[in-house]
Amino acid sequence: MKRNSIPSLCLTLLLILTAIPAFSTGTLEQVVASPVNMTQQVVTDDRISTDIQSIERLYRYVDSIYYEDVDKEKVFEGLASAMIASLGDRYSFYIPPSEAGDYEEGNIGIYGGIGTYLNKPSPEFMDPKDPSSYMITIITPFPGSPAQRAGLMAGDLISHIDGEKVDDLTSSEASKKLRGEPNTEVTITVYRNGSSFDLTLKREKISTPTVEGEVIDGDIGYIILYEYTPQTGVQLQKKVTELTKKQIKGLIIDERNNSGGAVDGALQSANIFLPAGKTLVTIQGKKGTNNDQRYISTGTQSFPEDIPIVILTNGGSASSSEIFAAALHDNDRATLIGTKTFGKGIVQDVFKFGEGFAQITTAHYYTPDNKNIHGLGIEPDILVEGIELKDEQIPAYEQLMNDKVIANFAKEHPDFTVENIRLFAEQNKDRGIDSDILSILMRNEYYSKIPYDKRPLGDLVFDTQLKRGVDFLRTGK
Incomplete structure (x- = not known):
């Protein structure tokens, strides 16, 4: 089995539709619209003209009286960021030139990390009552990635990276901390349904x-x-x-x-x-x-x-x-x-702005x-519900991962068989974790030992949703 045409639909719609900006733990799935030359836009709103003139007067005045030289690049980035942040839309943001390289690197889809798409709202939208407004939200782990093998799931939140809170970090800053050289380790604090636990993951070369x-x-x-x-x-x-x-x-x-x-x-x-x-x-x-x-x-x-x-x-x-x-x-x-x-x-346009990028919700x-x-x-x-770790099982799961129980079992039982997976679940049934979850964690560990292009694509033994899909196609009900 190899891992890997329809004629292109002639669309002028060059938009991105993603749940998240995903920098270091995934590509930002997007199509970058044709670069916009902002100087060619015709301004027809008198309020905009008045405001721009006022900002220019303030800028020139500050530049003339401030006791040190003004960093004009920094001012430009601040103005662009503040203007888009004022929209109050977590999906609209400005990517400054200092972060544009990471942005484009993420689009290539090859990097060193833990392998997950994520969302991190800007600090401006922090709501103390809503952890998803200041923590990193995992949208999805990549198949076979360190994140998936560790059991991370869509909807999990990351509150700390290597002991540092992520609250005040931008999406790009948080992503940079998750990214790193393959074979280096990163410890994340996962927040799931009101409970927290630490996981230490080894970064790998990730290809989207x-x-x-x-x-x-x-x-x-x-x-x-x-x-x-x-x-x-x-x-x-x-x-x-x-x-x-x-x-x-x-x-x-x-x-x-x-x-x-x-x-x-x-x-x-x-x-x-x-x-x-x-x-x-x-x-x-x-x-x-x-x-x-x-x-x-x-x-x-x-x-x-x-x-x-x-x-x-x-x-x-x-x-x-x-x-x-x-x-x-x-x-x-x-x-x-x-x-x-x-x-x-909702949909967003992404366009080049200065040496950075801007993303704006348009429809x-x-x-x-x-x-x-x-x-x-x-x-x-x-x-068909997916298999999920219950809140009361989180402490046992954290202990299982920290004790490297899965990796040790794989060393003692290197053959990837259904029998070995079930044996692992049986041997660890008293740990307080559902058998289905134990089986999938063990299966994922075996997958990680197989070259990517040799891994089985479908799991008709432990994947209940896939099994139900096959049953429906067979029976029509």
Whole structure:
């Protein structure tokens, strides 16, 4: 099995749709819009003209009377950051030149870290009553990454990195602390449902995955979409073509923990499965602007209509992945199985500004059934809860990880077998952790010992949501 075309949809929509800015622990899934030359914008609002003139007078006055030389680059960054922060929108922010390199490096998708998409709101939005407003939120761990093997889950919060609070850090600053040379260690304090525990993880070279697929259970196609990029449609088309040649009877598309990405990548992907004339998504921007657009399938459908499709979702499925899921679901082409999606129904433009970048929320999007899912998410057709660690099990889990029980068992039982995984769960059943969680932690440890391109893609033994998807395709219910 190799780990790894639809014609590009001619979109002027170059937006990002992500749950998070993800710098050092993941790429910021985005399409950077054409650079905007701010000096060419026509200012028609008299209030803006007046305010700019006032700011210029203040700036020149401060520059003339301040007792030291004014750092004009620093002032520029401060003005840009403050202006966007004043919007009060956690998804809109300015990335200064000092952080632009990390920003672009994250987009390449190769770095040293723990392997997770994350969100860290700016300190300006700190609410003492809401830990997610000042801690790092894990949107999703990468498969096989140190974060996933340690059992970190979507929705976990990080309160400290190497003993330092993250409250006053920007997203980029927090990400830099998680990033580092492979084989170095970082200790994070995880806050989960009111309880905290420390985990020490060894950084690895992380490569952001995109599309993978294979045949499971004899004749069921299984594709994982990790994120959406402008190339996802082409990659997905190639994988779909490979699978249909193998006479599959059904297809499962796994969007669990897919935090989003480029809108056009999601729309290109939806076109593979839908005939011409179907609504994919509607974008509604500010009144009086040209941001209102409805996107229709182009007629480039290539996947057989008689093969049923299941899409797996969970709380880590966000933004562009929600657009894709809704496009197929609302057009009666796919059944959703799993848990409710994240619920990010707004879009952002990203553009070069000076030597940095700016990201601004520009619109809401609506599903083909005209639903605004922002803050609500998409409910699955068939609810199958994921396996989660209960609050009362956290101390036992922390002890298990700190004592390196999993790694020691793998050394004593190096063969990756279902029997060994169940043996581990049996031997540790008295630790106060559910058997299902023990099994998955042990499975993940075995996965980490296998070269990435040799790892099994689907788990029909311990993955209850995937098993339910196969059952549905077999029985229709």
